[in-house]
Amino acid sequence: MAAKMNQSIQNAIWLLNPLHHHPLSSKVKPRLHFRRQPFFVSSTSSSSMSSKRALFCTCTSSSADNNGLHDGGPFVITTPLYYVNAPPHMGSAYTTIAADAIARFQRLLGKKVVFITGTDEHGEKIATAAAAQGSNPSEHCNVISQAYKTLWKDLEIAYDKFIRTTNPKHEAIVKEFYSRVLANGDIYRANYEGLYCVNCEEYKDEKELLDNNCCPMHLKPCVMRKEDNYFFALSKYQKLLEATLTENPNFVQPSFRLNEVQSWIKSGLRDFSISRTSVDWGIPVPNDNRQTIYVWFDALLGYVSALAEDEEQSNLESAISSGWPVSLHLIGKDILRFHAVYWPAMLMSAGLSLPKMVFGHGFLTKDGMKMGKSLGNTLEPNDLVRKFGPDAVRYFFLREVEFGNDGDYSEDRFINIVNAHLANTVGNLLNRTLGLLKKNCQSTLVADSTIAAEGNVFRDTVEKLVEKARVHYEGLSLSSACEAILEIGNAGNSYMDERAPWSLFKQGGDASEAAAKDLVIILEALRIIAIALSPVTPSLCWRIYGQLGFSKDEFDSATWIETKWGGLKGGQVMAQPKPVFARIENRMEDEDGGEAAKKEVKNKDKVPQTQGVAEA
Numbered sequence: 168m169a170a171k172m173n174q175s176i177q178n179a180i181w182l183l184n185p186l187h188h189h190p191l192s193s194k195v196k197p198r199l200h201f202r203r204q205p206f207f208v209s210s211t212s213s214s215s216m217s218s219k220r221a222l223f224c225t226c227t228s229s230s231a232d233n234n235g236l237h238d239g240g241p242f243v244i245t246t247p248l249y250y251v252n253a254p255p256h257m258g259s260a261y262t263t264i265a266a267d268a269i270a271r272f273q274r275l276l277g278k279k280v281v282f283i284t285g286t287d288e289h290g291e292k293i294a295t296a297a298a299a300q301g302s303n304p305s306e307h308c309n310v311i312s313q314a315y316k317t318l319w320k321d322l323e324i325a326y327d328k329f330i331r332t333t334n335p336k337h338e339a340i341v342k343e344f345y346s347r348v349l350a351n352g353d354i355y356r357a358n359y360e361g362l363y364c365v366n367c368e369e370y371k372d373e374k375e376l377l378d379n380n381c382c383p384m385h386l387k388p389c390v391m392r393k394e395d396n397y398f399f400a401l402s403k404y405q406k407l408l409e410a411t412l413t414e415n416p417n418f419v420q421p422s423f424r425l426n427e428v429q430s431w432i433k434s435g436l437r438d439f440s441i442s443r444t445s446v447d448w449g450i451p452v453p454n455d456n457r458q459t460i461y462v463w464f465d466a467l468l469g470y471v472s473a474l475a476e477d478e479e480q481s482n483l484e485s486a487i488s489s490g491w492p493v494s495l496h497l498i499g500k501d502i503l504r505f506h507a508v509y510w511p512a513m514l515m516s517a518g519l520s521l522p523k524m525v526f527g528h529g530f531l532t533k534d535g536m537k538m539g540k541s542l543g544n545t546l547e548p549n550d551l552v553r554k555f556g557p558d559a560v561r562y563f564f565l566r567e568v569e570f571g572n573d574g575d576y577s578e579d580r581f582i583n584i585v586n587a588h589l590a591n592t593v594g595n596l597l598n599r600t601l602g603l604l605k606k607n608c609q610s611t612l613v614a615d616s617t618i619a620a621e622g623n624v625f626r627d628t629v630e631k632l633v634e635k636a637r638v639h640y641e642g643l644s645l646s647s648a649c650e651a652i653l654e655i656g657n658a659g660n661s662y663m664d665e666r667a668p669w670s671l672f673k674q675g676g677d678a679s680e681a682a683a684k685d686l687v688i689i690l691e692a693l694r695i696i697a698i699a700l701s702p703v704t705p706s707l708c709w710r711i712y713g714q715l716g717f718s719k720d721e722f723d724s725a726t727w728i729e730t731k732w733g734g735l736k737g738g739q740v741m742a743q744p745k746p747v748f749a750r751i752e753n754r755m756e757d758e759d760g761g762e763a764a765k766k767e768v769k770n771k772d773k774v775p776q777t778q779g780v781a782e783a
């Protein structure tokens with residue numbers, strides 16, 4: 168306890184003056200596997216920096232907030248800034264879809280949200296990729312960056328900021344940040360020789376490589392490189408990082424990834440080189456134009472420069488005051504080390520607050536290998552969107568892959584899931600109910616949905632499930648959130664089947680009145696689904712909401728409060744029933760004498776009739 172208190176005091180001293188070396192870090196000797204060279208610092212002095220203090224953000228959690236993400240400020244969420252060595256693939260889309268769903272959910276909660284995405288455009292791989300296309304790096308970046316923007320539009324990604332690391336405001340901020348770290352005594356110059364993976368843009372430890380010094384991620388041999396570079400004194404931050412993670416275990420999520428990060432740190436942090444002599448396509452090192460800043464040291468700062476409002480005169484301080492720190496860095500597990508180790512240490516060195524959480528999700532895989540641009544084993548998101556539409560693509564990956572774990576894609580599974588859940592459970596229920604309402608009630612609700620009073624079993628079920636979905640969204644369990652919402656649809660279908668309103672209508676009198684009320688109750692459940700599922704399938708949910716007689720403005724301005732039971736009013740006129748989600752047909756044709764089944768997928772604009780509709 169006393170030791171902890173002592174450490175807190177030491178932390179506090181350091182926090183008040185981040186330029187003062189942290190007492191813990193000073194006890195840790197950097198590993199000297201480099202030959203240091205005399206090095207002359209730039210003109211930024213410690214005293215001029217001391218006014219630029221920053222509060223070290225501890226990632227505490229409260230009882231109302233079990234994952235530490237919510238503290239009353241804006242909710243700032245980022246995707247990785249994707250590397251423009253090649254166009255986006257389904258892996259890149261996966262992170263962005265998840266981030267979009269989380270951002271939309273936070274907006275539903277009434278939060279001010281800043282959703283940041285963008286492209287990482289410097290480095291050796293980009294220059295090589297451009298040359299391979301017969302292009303220059305700048306043109307190449309424009310083309311690929313635009314491909315990302317186009318895909319995000321097609322996938323209905325509602326980002327707030329798109330940062331390109333070739334943007335001049337970014338360059339200014341990177342240089343300023345570099346100078347801060349330099350002034351803090353955390354940059355030195357040394358020779359380094361080691362095995363380098365160009366695809367990871369990272370020096371590797373021999374022990375983490377496969378035979379023939381192959382990178383385990385990219386399956387390509389690393390090359391021996393010797394460079395005279397500037398280094399960041401990561402090792403100085405070892406103890407401080409350890410303490411940060413111990414005190415703020417929510418910082419790295421899911422929790423099993425925290426162990427991974429803690430064991431990297433425990434195994435000993437090495438200083439890493441933050442400049443390259445061999446790469447022209449990058450931001451020049453301040454005061455040394457012969458070197459460019461290492462692409463990761465540059466790219467991570469994109470999360471800060473994205474916040475800078477002023478394109479012309481941006482500086483670190485103004486960017487920071489526009490929303491830093493980030494609430495959630497959403498990334499794939501491949502870049503966890505950069506975000507959960509390098510980045511916090513860099514921020515500590517510059518005296519800036521840490522992000523509140525880094526969530527490293529799993530991989531979409533193909534034959535067990537990470538789908539990636541460098542391996543070229545990617546799934547084309549444009550094809551999927553063209554064939555199946557954005558709602559189906561968004562829903563499938565968020566529902567099917569448990570967020571945090573790896574997941575494999577199969578077209579059959581894709582078709583089965585979206586047909587069963589979106590076309591049948593939700594779409595068909597709406598269509599059946601509206602069909603009955605049209606035939607028997609002139610498409611008009613006979614009562615408010617509060618006719619199902621508190622304590623009504625069906626209403627209770629819906630209320631419990633929607634609350635469950637909220638808790639899952641908050642905890643970033645996106646698949647479980649979808650599952651809970653779909654359960655509402657299942658409950659609605661069971662209610663419909665048990666009550667069989669089509670036959671009650673035939674009886675007339677009280678039975679007919681009861682059937683009309685049943686329809687109101689089922690439609691209320693569908694209204695709640697339309698709000699609750701909107702972070703995942705925004706267009707589909709709007710189509711549902713629209714058919715329930717609401718305007719687009721009402722849909723766009725709806726908040727999570729609208730998931731409370733009681734939103735439908737007697738006399739409200741529903742739209743004509745029209746299928747809201749086209750069923751995908753997967754026709755197995757045996758065209759060659761039974762030797763191989765040929766699959767043809769057609770997206771037909773029809774929903775099969777079920778008993779309820781047929782009876783209606």
Ligand SMILES: Nc1ncnc2c1ncn2[C@@H]1O[C@H](COP(=O)(O)OP(=O)(O)OP(=O)(O)O)[C@@H](O)[C@H]1O
Nearest residue numbers: 249250258259262498499530531537538539540541
């Ligand atoms: N297979 C995948 N599954 C899930 N997310 C992925 C996948 N591939 C890329 N991503 C997302 O993109 C990020 C990496 O972006 P990057 O632009 O480096 O793409 P990449 O395809 O992994 O590149 P490369 O194959 O060259 O390493 C990951 O951290 C993750 O957010």
